[in-house]
Amino acid sequence: MADVNKDRFIERLNAIQQKSDPKKKVVRKVNKDGLVVEVVKPRRKKLLPIKSMVTIALIFVMFKGFVLAQLGADEYESRIDTLKKGPSAQVFAAFLLDSDPATEAMARGLRVVMPGK
Structure with missing residues (x-):
């Protein structure tokens, strides 16, 4: 039987690693119910600066x-x-x-x- 707390902990760790990746961009959005959520988007690589x-x-x-x-x-x-x-x-x-x-x-x-x- 899987431990629920361990699964949630691993999910949170994965979310932190995903947000700390410099190749990804974290955008904060407000849902319809007023909750602020963080959405991870990949950064676009600029061809010419x-x-x-x-x-x-x-x-x-x-x-x-x-x-x-x-x-x-x-x-x-x-x-x-x-x-x-x-x-x-x-x-x-x-x-x-x-x-x-x-x-x-x-x-x-x-x-x-x-x-x-």
């Missing part, structure tokens, strides 16, 4: 703006044109490094701060 991607893009635009401010628009464009004439990897790099409005705005802001050109 949005904040990291935005940060990387911002740093890349800042880098392009710094280089544009340091070299000047004419020299920067001549170097991009040189890249466009190379093999496919250089053409792709030229596409990424081509100046855009955000890069030009960053360069204008940096020219005010940076000594030189």
Whole structure:
């Protein structure tokens, strides 16, 4: 004959282990009768961390703006044109490094701060 208290104890232990699993998310919901219950849901794995991607893009635009401010628009464009004439990897790099409005705005802001050109 099974011990009822032992079965309930094992159920509670399993529930605690399930809630403490970092791969699962515990959500508290209110039933119709007003009782608060905890429901365990699996966490979704994010494919791309949005904040990291935005940060990387911002740093890349800042880098392009710094280089544009340091070299000047004419020299920067001549170097991009040189890249466009190379093999496919250089053409792709030229596409990424081509100046855009955000890069030009960053360069204008940096020219005010940076000594030189």
